[in-house]
Amino acid sequence: MEVTGLSDKRWLRVLVALFATLLIALTFSGGLSASADSINEDSEWQIKGNVKNDGVPLDGVLITVSGNGFSGEVATDAEGKWAVGVPEGGKYTVTLDESTLPEGVIVTDKEGNVIEPTRDVEFGATKTALSNYFLGVGVREVTSFTDQLVQRLFTGLSFGLLLALASVGLSLIFGTTGLNNFAHAEMVTFGALATLTLAVDMAWPLWAALIGAVILSGVFGFALDAGLWKPLRKKGVGLIPMMIVSIGLSLALRYLYQYLYGGSTRQLPGADGAELKFGAISLSPVDILSMAISIVAVLGVGFFLTRTRLGKATRAVSDNVSLAAASGIDVDRVIRIVWVIGGALAGLSGILFAFYRPGVSWDMGFGILLLIFAAVTLGGLGTAFGAVVGSIIVGLFIEISTLWIPSDMKYVGALVILILVLLVRPQGILGRKERIG
Amino acid sequence: MVDFWQIIQNAGVELISPTTAAYALAALGLAIHFGFTGLVNFGQAGFMAIGAYGYGISTLTFGFPVWGAVLVGIGASVVFALILGVPTLRLRADYLSIVTIAASEILRLIFTTNTLEAVTGSADGLSGYKGGFAALNPFPEGTYGFGPWEMNAYDLWVRVVAWTIVILACLLAWQLIRSPWGRVIKGIREDEDAVRALGKNVYFYKMQSLILGGVFGTIAGMIFILPRAIVPANYATTLTFFIYTILLLGGAATILGPVVGSIIFWVLLSAVSGFVARAQAVGWFDFIGMSSVQAGQTRFIIVGIVLMLLVIFRPQGIFGNKKELAFVK
Numbered sequence: 001m002e003v004t005g006l007s008d009k010r011w012l013r014v015l016v017a018l019f020a021t022l023l024i025a026l027t028f029s030g031g032l033s034a035s036a037d038s039i040n041e042d043s044e045w046q047i048k049g050n051v052k053n054d055g056v057p058l059d060g061v062l063i064t065v066s067g068n069g070f071s072g073e074v075a076t077d078a079e080g081k082w083a084v085g086v087p088e089g090g091k092y093t094v095t096l097d098e099s100t101l102p103e104g105v106i107v108t109d110k111e112g113n114v115i116e117p118t119r120d121v122e123f124g125a126t127k128t129a130l131s132n133y134f135l136g137v138g139v140r141e142v143t144s145f146t147d148q149l150v151q152r153l154f155t156g157l158s159f160g161l162l163l164a165l166a167s168v169g170l171s172l173i174f175g176t177t178g179l180n181n182f183a184h185a186e187m188v189t190f191g192a193l194a195t196l197t198l199a200v201d202m203a204w205p206l207w208a209a210l211i212g213a214v215i216l217s218g219v220f221g222f223a224l225d226a227g228l229w230k231p232l233r234k235k236g237v238g239l240i241p242m243m244i245v246s247i248g249l250s251l252a253l254r255y256l257y258q259y260l261y262g263g264s265t266r267q268l269p270g271a272d273g274a275e276l277k278f279g280a281i282s283l284s285p286v287d288i289l290s291m292a293i294s295i296v297a298v299l300g301v302g303f304f305l306t307r308t309r310l311g312k313a314t315r316a317v318s319d320n321v322s323l324a325a326a327s328g329i330d331v332d333r334v335i336r337i338v339w340v341i342g343g344a345l346a347g348l349s350g351i352l353f354a355f356y357r358p359g360v361s362w363d364m365g366f367g368i369l370l371l372i373f374a375a376v377t378l379g380g381l382g383t384a385f386g387a388v389v390g391s392i393i394v395g396l397f398i399e400i401s402t403l404w405i406p407s408d409m410k411y412v413g414a415l416v417i418l419i420l421v422l423l424v425r426p427q428g429i430l431g432r433k434e435r436i437g
Numbered sequence: 438m439v440d441f442w443q444i445i446q447n448a449g450v451e452l453i454s455p456t457t458a459a460y461a462l463a464a465l466g467l468a469i470h471f472g473f474t475g476l477v478n479f480g481q482a483g484f485m486a487i488g489a490y491g492y493g494i495s496t497l498t499f500g501f502p503v504w505g506a507v508l509v510g511i512g513a514s515v516v517f518a519l520i521l522g523v524p525t526l527r528l529r530a531d532y533l534s535i536v537t538i539a540a541s542e543i544l545r546l547i548f549t550t551n552t553l554e555a556v557t558g559s560a561d562g563l564s565g566y567k568g569g570f571a572a573l574n575p576f577p578e579g580t581y582g583f584g585p586w587e588m589n590a591y592d593l594w595v596r597v598v599a600w601t602i603v604i605l606a607c608l609l610a611w612q613l614i615r616s617p618w619g620r621v622i623k624g625i626r627e628d629e630d631a632v633r634a635l636g637k638n639v640y641f642y643k644m645q646s647l648i649l650g651g652v653f654g655t656i657a658g659m660i661f662i663l664p665r666a667i668v669p670a671n672y673a674t675t676l677t678f679f680i681y682t683i684l685l686l687g688g689a690a691t692i693l694g695p696v697v698g699s700i701i702f703w704v705l706l707s708a709v710s711g712f713v714a715r716a717q718a719v720g721w722f723d724f725i726g727m728s729s730v731q732a733g734q735t736r737f738i739i740v741g742i743v744l745m746l747l748v749i750f751r752p753q754g755i756f757g758n759k760k761e762l763a764f765v766k
Contacts, residue, residue: 069561071554180531232749240477240530241748244685247678248748252741259734370542373535381531412546415539422536423524 037077040085047092047121048083049131051076053105058135062100065121067092075100089123094131101135108136145403151281152399158287160395161294162356163368165349167375167387168301169221169342175318175382176331176338178239179229182246184346184372186253187224188365191217191347192268192354193261199269206270214348221343224249225336250366257362265359268351290352297348298388301341305384314338318382371398371411374418380431389429439719444711449585451703458599459485459661460703462606464683464695466653471681472689473614474646475626477534480521481680483541484651486672487514488658490548490557493667496566498556503569507659514655517544518648526643538674548669557669564666570594592664599660603696606653611692613649622646623690675737682744688754697756710736 047065051058057080064073065084070092074082086092096107096117107117121131170184194216199209228249232242275282305311316324317334325331346365353368354360375394379386394414401413421428451457463481470478491510495501501509521540525533548557557563574594581593588596613619621642624632633639661671679702687698710733716722717732727735747754 069554069558180534235749237749241752243477243531243534244681244748245745247681248741248744248746250741251675251678251744252738255734255737255741259731259738262730370539374539377532377535406550406552409546409550409552412543415543418539419524419536422528422532426524426528426532 037074037081038083038085039072039074040087041083043085043087045086045089045123045127045129046083047086047094047129047131048081049094049133050080050082051096051133051135052080053102053135057081058101060100061133062097064095064097065092066095089127091120091122092129094119094121096133105135108134147281148403149400152403153396154281154283154287156396156399157392158291158294158395159356159399160392161291161298162349162352163371163375163395164298164388164391165294165345165352166368166372167379167391168298168384169345169349170372171376171379171382171384171387172314172318172338173342174376175384176314176321176335177229177233179246180239180243180373182243182369183224183250183253184342185365185367185369186250186257187217187221187343187346188350188353188368188372189254189257189362190220190343190365191350192360192364193257193350193362194347195268195351195354196261196266196360200266206268210351213351214344217347217350218340218344220347221339221341222336224343225339229339230332230335254363254366261360261362263362265361267359268354270355286355290355293348294352297345301345301384304341310334310337371414374414377418378421378428380428383428383430386428386430393429439712439715439721444708444715446585447711448704448708451707452700453586453596453600454703455595455599455660455664457699457703458596458603459657460680460683461657461696461699462603462660463654463657463680464687464699465603465606465610465692466650466657467680467684468689468691468695469610469622469646469650469653471684472691472694473619473626474622474643474650475530476526476643476647476650477530478521478537478647478650479534479674479677480537480541481654482672482674482676483537483544484514484517484654485658485661485676486541486544486548486669487517488655489662489667489672490563491655492659493563493566493662494556496569497563503573506566506569507656510655510659511652514651515648518651519644522644522647526640526647538677541672541677542674545669545672548672558667560669562666562668566667567663570663595660595663599663602656602660606656607692607696610653614692618642618645678744679740682740682747685744685747685752685754688757690758691754691756694754694756698754701755706736706740709739 049063051061051063057076057078059076059078059080061076061080061082062073063076063082063084064071065086066072068086068088068090070086072084072086074084076082098106098117107115117133119131121129123129166184166188169187170181173179173181173184191213194213195209198204198212199206202209204212228245229242232245237245270286275284276288303311305315313324313329313334314337316327316329317331321331324334350365353364357364371394372391375390376387377390378393379388379390394417397417398410398414402410405413463485466484467478467481470476470481488510491513492506495506495509496503517540521533521537525536547553549560550557551559553559571591571594574590576590576593578590580587580589582588614623621632621637624635624637625639625642629639632642683698683702684695685698686702687694687696713722713735714729714732717727717729722732
């Protein structure tokens with residue numbers, strides 16, 4: 001019996017792994033299709049054109065037409081001609097794939113000035129629209145794969161670090177109280193919104209607004225604990241009901257933010273800094289400052305947890321509440337401090353995220369909530385250092401994966417990894433086996 | 438003056454609307470997961486999305502008949518439940534919650550991405566799949582019902598099918614829960630180790646429960662798209678949280694609770710947001726400077742607060758038994 005049980009389990013695991021592979025293959029295979037010189041010839045509405053280099057037609061240049069929910073790809077014929085039938089009139093985007101042009105040739109206007117290979121085409125009085133391409137000698141600056149990789153590494157690291165700030169807070173709260181706090185996303189948003197209010201609406205200088213927002217976020221964390229979570233713990237509400245309370249809180253807060261701040265995205269001052277070039281990577285001063293702040297904050301939390309008395313007490317509570325209480329640690333005080341630290345870190349993470357995106361909106365935190373959960377689970381639920389490691393992995397993975405998969409699918413990769421890791425090592429990277437119960 | 442009669446009429450429409458039926462069925466599936474077995478499934482929106490897209494894609498892309506499309510959706514849902522259950526059902530409850538919420542978001546992102554637009558319609562979603570279902574309509578053209586419940590033949594057909602399925606699902610769930618199988622899964626909720634000590638394979642019972650509740654969610658997803666188009670934004674995690682609110686409103690470990698919870702939820706939501714919108718229009722809320730857009734957002738704030746208050750003050754719901762709190766420790 002035991003043997004068949006095991007093989008069943010293994011078989012199911014293979015099934016899951018196969019599915020995941022399929023999923024990844026599916027995302028990679030997009031955009032591959034055979035190309036004719038014309039498609040949908042019987043459609044009334046036609047977009048046509050030709051591609052010539054100095055009067056000589058070019059064969060096999062890829063042209064993409066998209067718009068109004070339609071998308072089609074053709075290659076030019078021997079005369080340099082192409083035609084795409086579209087379902088209806090209106091505006092379409094035509095793109096010439098420059099990688100299919102001969103070396104040293106790029107898209108220009110009639111006068112030979114270098115222009116973008118993407119243009120808008122609109123139907124006029126007739127049902128045929130023309131879009132001719134002129135080419136000229138020139139070289140478009142193409143970023144090499146290594147340069148792109150290095151650039152993504154840096155953005156990924158920067159994203160991972162700001163994610164780490166939120167994850168550490170969530171992980172500390174989980175470790176000390178056992179609560180899966182879904183409203184953590186709203187604590188992230190709170191930091192960004194507080195900065196917006198202080199820096200823009202009240203016109204404080206940016207540095208004062210940032211410090212003020214982080215302090216307010218800490219106060220917010222304290223208020224949540226004092227006003228809601230502590231009474232619930234005293235009432236003896238279970239962990240799963242508390243998790244659902246946090247979902248309700250998350251919904252109510254999120255739409256309260258939308259109520260108060262509206263649905264639009266607003267910018268913080270200083271978000272549009274000039275880009276500095278460091279070899280292959282271009283970074284703005286804000287990026288560098290943001291990374292520096294994250295690293296200092298993470299190191300600060302590390303110092304607090306390993307070197308200070310209170311930090312050691314926090315780890316003790318995280319490890320075993322009853323034992324910690326028995327050895328004279330004031331558990332309530334530790335939890336209160338964890339909420340303040342968690343709130344301040346989440347707020348700081350929200351501020352940095354507002355510069356990273358860039359922009360402040362009412363649901364920005366909710367958008368990365370699952371990534372925070374993924375990072376915490378990946379690193380090991382309840383371990384603060386695991387959360388840092390998990391966040392950096394998630395951040396790097398998301399940014400680097402966009403080299404191959406479409407950017408609107410970049411979060412999918414991170415979530416698939418989360419499920420796969422649970423399959424192989426459920427306790428996470430730094431978690432201990434007995435924690436998973 | 439606020440037109441209260443109109444508000445009551447609009448709320449009355451929700452009483453028997455197919456949306457109410459779809460949420461009731463999805464909540465019943467969640468009752469099997471969460472209320473009876475103690476599985477914290479946060480991916481019910483994913484199961485509903487599988488129903489909606491399974492039906493829509495097999496009808497539009499592959500030209501399947503209605504019964505074929507329904508079977509494809511149910512099959513996909515069983516596979517999805519297996520994928521969720523295999524890595525997590527042996528682990529602590531919160532792992533299942535994180536994996537299910539992640540999986541339902543993965544599905545939504547896949548249905549939204551531009552890469553698969555030819556099949557999924559990307560962010561615009563799918564429409565034009567209702568022909569086969571409408572062709573099965575036995576009711577002749579005409580107007581049926583009275584007052585707020587006046588409807589055409591298609592609407593009547595949708596409502597009859599939706600509520601028949603809900604009633605059948607309730608009967609099935611009722612019979613299952615009072616069977617030996619139901620006693621085992623309730624035992625798993627109360628004390629997994631005790632059930633294991635009795636020689637039951639807890640893992641397989643949990644898996645069966647996950648599949649059954651998931652299939653209910655999938656069928657609910659199909660009912661959900663009959664009066665509207667398939668739009669991927671509908672299947673965000675907020676949908677799951679609304680279903681949790683409905684479930685906890687009615688009572689997590691009850692059969693009729695999800696149905697009554699769904700009716701109360703939608704009637705009240707319609708009444709409250711109708712009242713706020715109309716009262717705002719005549720200036721009752723001018724003293725806090727509420728705009729008409731803000732009036733529309735208050736409903737979500739109210740749902741969130743109601744969910745919190747329910748869990749804190751009446752965790753057993755309206756119909757639940759205080760002794761059967763239906764929360765795993």
